[in-house]
Amino acid sequence: MSDDLSFFFLLMSNGLLIGLMYSLIALGFVLVYKATDAINFAQGEFVMIAGFVTAGALMVWGAPLWVAVALALVSLVAFGFVLERVMLRRLIGRPVIAVVMATIGLAAILRGVGPFVIFSGTKPLPLPIRDEPFMLGPIFIPPIQLLGAGVSLAFLAGFGWFFLKSRKGIAMRAVADNQQVAMAMGIDVERYFGVAWAMTGVVSALGGILWGNLLGVDVNLALVGFKVFPVVILGGLDSIPGAIIGGLIVGVVENIAAGYVDPYVGGGTKDFAPYVLMILALMIRPYGIFGKRIIERV
Amino acid sequence: MLGLNNVEVIYDGVILVLKGVSLNVRDGGITTLLGANGAGKTTTLKAVSGLLRSERGDVTKGSIEFSGERIDRLPPHAVVRRGIVQVFEGRRVFEHLTTEENLIAGAHIQKDRQRVAGGIERVYEYFPRLKERRSVQSGYLSGGEQQMLVIGRALMANPHVMLLDEPSLGLAPMLVEEIFGIVQQLNRQEKLTVLLVEQNAALALTIAEHGYVMENGRIVLDGSADALRENPDIKEFYLGLTEVGARRSYRDVKHYKRRKRWLS
Ligand SMILES: Nc1ncnc2c1ncn2[C@@H]1O[C@H](COP(=O)(O)OP(=O)(O)O)[C@@H](O)[C@H]1O
Ligand SMILES: [Mg+2]
Numbered sequence: 001m002s003d004d005l006s007f008f009f010l011l012m013s014n015g016l017l018i019g020l021m022y023s024l025i026a027l028g029f030v031l032v033y034k035a036t037d038a039i040n041f042a043q044g045e046f047v048m049i050a051g052f053v054t055a056g057a058l059m060v061w062g063a064p065l066w067v068a069v070a071l072a073l074v075s076l077v078a079f080g081f082v083l084e085r086v087m088l089r090r091l092i093g094r095p096v097i098a099v100v101m102a103t104i105g106l107a108a109i110l111r112g113v114g115p116f117v118i119f120s121g122t123k124p125l126p127l128p129i130r131d132e133p134f135m136l137g138p139i140f141i142p143p144i145q146l147l148g149a150g151v152s153l154a155f156l157a158g159f160g161w162f163f164l165k166s167r168k169g170i171a172m173r174a175v176a177d178n179q180q181v182a183m184a185m186g187i188d189v190e191r192y193f194g195v196a197w198a199m200t201g202v203v204s205a206l207g208g209i210l211w212g213n214l215l216g217v218d219v220n221l222a223l224v225g226f227k228v229f230p231v232v233i234l235g236g237l238d239s240i241p242g243a244i245i246g247g248l249i250v251g252v253v254e255n256i257a258a259g260y261v262d263p264y265v266g267g268g269t270k271d272f273a274p275y276v277l278m279i280l281a282l283m284i285r286p287y288g289i290f291g292k293r294i295i296e297r298v
Numbered sequence: 299m300l301g302l303n304n305v306e307v308i309y310d311g312v313i314l315v316l317k318g319v320s321l322n323v324r325d326g327g328i329t330t331l332l333g334a335n336g337a338g339k340t341t342t343l344k345a346v347s348g349l350l351r352s353e354r355g356d357v358t359k360g361s362i363e364f365s366g367e368r369i370d371r372l373p374p375h376a377v378v379r380r381g382i383v384q385v386f387e388g389r390r391v392f393e394h395l396t397t398e399e400n401l402i403a404g405a406h407i408q409k410d411r412q413r414v415a416g417g418i419e420r421v422y423e424y425f426p427r428l429k430e431r432r433s434v435q436s437g438y439l440s441g442g443e444q445q446m447l448v449i450g451r452a453l454m455a456n457p458h459v460m461l462l463d464e465p466s467l468g469l470a471p472m473l474v475e476e477i478f479g480i481v482q483q484l485n486r487q488e489k490l491t492v493l494l495v496e497q498n499a500a501l502a503l504t505i506a507e508h509g510y511v512m513e514n515g516r517i518v519l520d521g522s523a524d525a526l527r528e529n530p531d532i533k534e535f536y537l538g539l540t541e542v543g544a545r546r547s548y549r550d551v552k553h554y555k556r557r558k559r560w561l562s
Contacts, residue, residue, distance in 0.1 A: 174403035177392040186378030
């Protein structure tokens with residue numbers, strides 16, 4: 001195989017695996033948007049806090065890994081529930097901008113609280129997996145990416161099944177479709193809002209552990225949250241398959257840009273290429289690839 | 299029995315909409331609530347179902363009782379659990395869900411899976427057309443099919459009482475008759491109690507046994523369906539309006555208003 005071709009395969013495989021890890025974080029955003037119509041600008045900070053909790057438990061308090069992971073899951077789920085209860089519930093029925101501003105404020109607070117309460121500086125988040133990449137012909141795959149992609153796929157499939165097939169999932173989609181009618185069917189709408197935020201907590205906890213291992217844990221971990229926007233705009237704000245496809249596209253585009261364009265311009269295209277794509281997508285297909293359309297009947 | 303006693307409803311703390319409404323819905327019967335647009339019919343139904351609060355409305359006076367229990371302070375899901383379900387005007391399906399998913403969502407309070415499956419079959423028996431369209435996204439159903447779906451979806455909660463808001467709105471006369479026929483069947487075969495809100499008085503009075511007429515947040519007339527059909531005011535204003543069309547002379551309306559003032 002030529003060097004050019006193997007370089008291309010390397011960029012692709014890396015892009016697809018990293019892309020699935022973006023999908024996982026985007027799933028957190030999608031779950032909340034789907035069920036409650038809230039746009040969460042603090043998704044990256046959820047992930048960051050999960051990283052802080054896990055790395056703090058491991059490195060500062062010396063807890064075993066399973067305790068650290070359990071702690072991250074429990075605290076993020078509890079955080080999601082409480083947040084819905086004390087903050088977001090009061091914003092139901094207000095203009096969208098109220099929730100947007102509230103979550104932006106929350107993001108700033110979380111970026112302050114993490115280092116202040118748990119630890120300052122950067123800490124690693126070691127996982128008991130090997131460091132040397134798997135070699136597959138010209139392609140080499142870091143084990144963490146494989147683990148990340150596997151966990152992402154499992155949760156994307158799990159939540160996909162939940163919304164499509166389970167009665168509770170159908171009820172949640174009904175809530176997303178029309179809150180008042182859902183109430184009239186005996187669905188306790190507010191409880192489902194809490195459940196949606198708790199599910200986002202689960203996904204964010206896993207995202208924080210995986211991305212924390214890859215990047216190390218400090219305030220900058222929250223920056224992965226910025227990748228959520230191109231992912232969900234490309235895939236559709238409320239679509240789980242869309243989160244997968246959007247994540248894959250963003251991962252691949254990033255890697256292709258880094259591999260082929262960066263050498264000529266001295267770097268940096270990796271970080272904005274997905275946004276160029278996002279803006280194009282907004283101009284061409286505002287509901288995303290899989291997003292739901294507003295149905296207009298004649 | 300479902301009863302409203304002197305119910306007053308205020309929206310937003312200041313907008314007085316229901317000004318002391320009393321009415322009774324007999325168990326196992328069809329009762330109709332007639333009135334022009336803006337009279338307060340939908341508000342009356344929302345007061346019963348507990349959905350007022352989601353629109354910042356409140357029952358500020360009077361009480362609503364069902365089977366001897368006060369229900370005007372209950373949240374909507376508690377009202378549904380007691381067997382009262384509201385079907386909104388305007389065929390509000392969950393438009394991104396399929397027909398069958400709408401029915402499943404309607405069975406939310408039913409824990410037993412077997413019963414849900416049985417409920418779906420029962421709905422398909424009454425509305426065979428829904429079975430043909432079971433996996434279609436409901437936003438793309440025709441208006442008539444959507445009206446059948448919202449009634450079917452409400453049946454999934456296994457209600458004692460159905461609050462049915464203007465099912466005839468915007469549907470072709472033949473479809474309306476078909477749907478009214480099914481409502482009557484449900485009433486007879488399933489012992490379903492119905493509170494039917496309508497502007498189409500002529501049709502509503504053919505299937506109801508008792509009716510109330512609402513104007514401006516007050517009940518201005520009530521009686522058996524036969525008596526109402528023979529009432530000169532109803533004949534002139536409501537039946538006239540619906541049978542000949544909306545182009546009755548202004549004088550008739552004025553006359554009705556005079557009578558109404560006298561009545562209330
Ligand atoms: N959510 C609300 N907030 C304020 N006013 C309302 C609300 N809903 C209805 N109203 C007012 O209450 C009156 C009665 O409305 P409604 O109950 O919908 O009448 P109907 O169903 O008989 O047409 C109308 O004047 C309407 O403007
Ligand atoms: Mg109405």
